[in-house]
Amino acid sequence: MNEIFEIFSAVVGTFVLGAFSILFGLSVKGIDRKISARMQWRIGSPLRQPFRDVRKLLLKESVLPKNAVSWIYNSSPVISLASLLTILLFIPIGSIPALLGGSGDIIVVLYLLIIPSIAIIIGGYSSGSPFSSVGAQREMVLLISYELPLAMVIFTLAWRLNILYPSYSALSFETFQKFPIWNSVSFLGFIGAGIFLIVILLVTTAELAKVPFDIPEAETEIAEGVYVEYSGRNYAMFYLADAVKIVVLSAIIIAIFFPYNLSPLLSQYYPVAPWLGYTIDILFFMFKTIIIAIIAMTFLRTSLARLKIDQIVKVYWFHLFTASLIAMILIALDTMGVF
Amino acid sequence: MKIKKVFDKSLWVFHVNTGSCNGCDIEILAALTPRYDAERFGVHLVGTPRHADVLLVTGPVTRDMEEKLKRIYEQTPAPKVVIAVGTCGVSGGVFYESYNLVGPIDRVIPVDIYVPGCPPRPEAIIDAFVKAWLKLEKLRGEGGDDGGS
Ligand code: SF4
Numbered sequence: 232m233n234e235i236f237e238i239f240s241a242v243v244g245t246f247v248l249g250a251f252s253i254l255f256g257l258s259v260k261g262i263d264r265k266i267s268a269r270m271q272w273r274i275g276s277p278l279r280q281p282f283r284d285v286r287k288l289l290l291k292e293s294v295l296p297k298n299a300v301s302w303i304y305n306s307s308p309v310i311s312l313a314s315l316l317t318i319l320l321f322i323p324i325g326s327i328p329a330l331l332g333g334s335g336d337i338i339v340v341l342y343l344l345i346i347p348s349i350a351i352i353i354g355g356y357s358s359g360s361p362f363s364s365v366g367a368q369r370e371m372v373l374l375i376s377y378e379l380p381l382a383m384v385i386f387t388l389a390w391r392l393n394i395l396y397p398s399y400s401a402l403s404f405e406t407f408q409k410f411p412i413w414n415s416v417s418f419l420g421f422i423g424a425g426i427f428l429i430v431i432l433l434v435t436t437a438e439l440a441k442v443p444f445d446i447p448e449a450e451t452e453i454a455e456g457v458y459v460e461y462s463g464r465n466y467a468m469f470y471l472a473d474a475v476k477i478v479v480l481s482a483i484i485i486a487i488f489f490p491y492n493l494s495p496l497l498s499q500y501y502p503v504a505p506w507l508g509y510t511i512d513i514l515f516f517m518f519k520t521i522i523i524a525i526i527a528m529t530f531l532r533t534s535l536a537r538l539k540i541d542q543i544v545k546v547y548w549f550h551l552f553t554a555s556l557i558a559m560i561l562i563a564l565d566t567m568g569v570f
Numbered sequence: 571m572k573i574k575k576v577f578d579k580s581l582w583v584f585h586v587n588t589g590s591c592n593g594c595d596i597e598i599l600a601a602l603t604p605r606y607d608a609e610r611f612g613v614h615l616v617g618t619p620r621h622a623d624v625l626l627v628t629g630p631v632t633r634d635m636e637e638k639l640k641r642i643y644e645q646t647p648a649p650k651v652v653i654a655v656g657t658c659g660v661s662g663g664v665f666y667e668s669y670n671l672v673g674p675i676d677r678v679i680p681v682d683i684y685v686p687g688c689p690p691r692p693e694a695i696i697d698a699f700v701k702a703w704l705k706l707e708k709l710r711g712e713g714g715d716d717g718g719s
Binding site: 264268271272273274275276280283284286287290291292293294362451454455458459460461462463466 | 579580582604607609610611612614616617618620621623645647648649
């Protein structure tokens with residue numbers, strides 16, 4: 232009986248989480264567009280514009296190009312969205328623990344994070360257009376550029392926490408949730424974690440493929456690149472995947488760097504009912520997500536121009552790699568107790 | 571004019587230049603700049619005809635562009651609307667008798683909305699977007715198909 236209940240709650244939770252992340256992701260996209268418009272002294276589209284766009288895309292015809300490989304072409308948007316929704320099952324939202332969390336879930340999340348990009352690459356190649364092939368190659372370049380700094384950030388911090396608290400499960404968001412990284416390190420480690428935060432914010436921009444790192448879909452050079460042949464329902468799926476990706480990546484940053492909740496603080500002053508506590512924490516989580524999305528996406532994409540491919544590789548493999556290496560050394564010194 | 575059941579106020583626009591003098595194209599860009607800000611109405615410039623609801627075609631169609639214009643029209647998924655921007659596209663304008671032209675745009679692809687002017691003002695182009703909403707709304711009511719893709 233208990234097992235059936237567990238399975239049931241996991242299934243319902245998955246649906247609720249999926250609906251929440253899609254709706255919330257689209258709202259974040261709307262906020263992003265509005266702020267970007269205000270930064271350019273425009274009025275900009277209303278906040279519900281992304282919802283209108285998706286509804287319109289669902290009404291449009293889905294064209295299958297003549298020389299596309301139809302089953303790969305049609306399945307890659309679905310794979311992209313599904314893998315992103317799967318990641319959310321491993322990440323704690325507010326004070327609600329992850330649905331499928333446990334030891335080593337960070338490794339699973341890191342692997343699942345690659346799948347949307349792979350789906351885009353395969354979809355781009357299968358559409359049979361020279362523009363999308365070029366876009367897919369660029370997406371590959373982008374993928375191998377940002378993967379290294381991202382892995383360095385997450386594994387270094389997980390290693391540090393594991394040394395401090397060996398009795399808790401290693402490489403798990405739960406440990407990050409219990410012991411916020413800022414409270415667990417001394418001065419040197421604090422600087423290292425700060426550098427890591429900047430690195431992971433820049434990785435987020437590239438992972439979302441936004442300006443200045445939007446080479447795979449550069450619409451002025453290669454006509455939306457990987458998405459050149461996608462239309463109607465298939466493109467709507469990619470649009471939703473992009474919205475969910477914002478939530479997922481922000482949730483990862485929140486889980487690692489800002490796992491703070493409001494309800495424990497409030498309950499010190501007056502008693503908070505459990506349901507109220509959850510609601511407050513979820514609202515606080517949404518607030519943090521929006522802040523991170525604005526910093527990592529809106530500000531950069533409105534104020535900068537697109538970089539060239541070689542410049543992007545240089546940024547990640549040279550500048551950000553060096554920064555991560557320095558932060559790693561700082562955290563290693565912190566572990567050895569130099570200061 | 572009352573816009574009640576519009577095409578969800580989300581128009582994605584693809585811009586085709588079929589040999590215009592660039593005057594109309596600059597006015598189209600002006601309609602998207604912060605001063606006129608057509609994005610308020612959900613107008614969004616896209617880079618591929620596959621994402622477009624509206625084709626903004628400028629210029630008299632030169633012989634070189636005839637086939638390409640037809641292909642771009644066919645690549646756009648239904649329901650779609652074509653707006654001819656500028657006197658050149660509407661009637662041929664000053665280039666009417668040139669040996670190098672196929673003729674106005676509606677000799678090559680069906681045009682729904684004509685915006686005359688050399689070049690038309692950005693307000694006129696935004697007005698054409700409003701007319702495109704109504705047209706798309708009507709197409710959707712009829713099953714959302716205007717002659718294949
Ligand atoms: S209508 Fe006038 S401005 Fe527009 S393309 Fe023709 S000549 Fe140029």
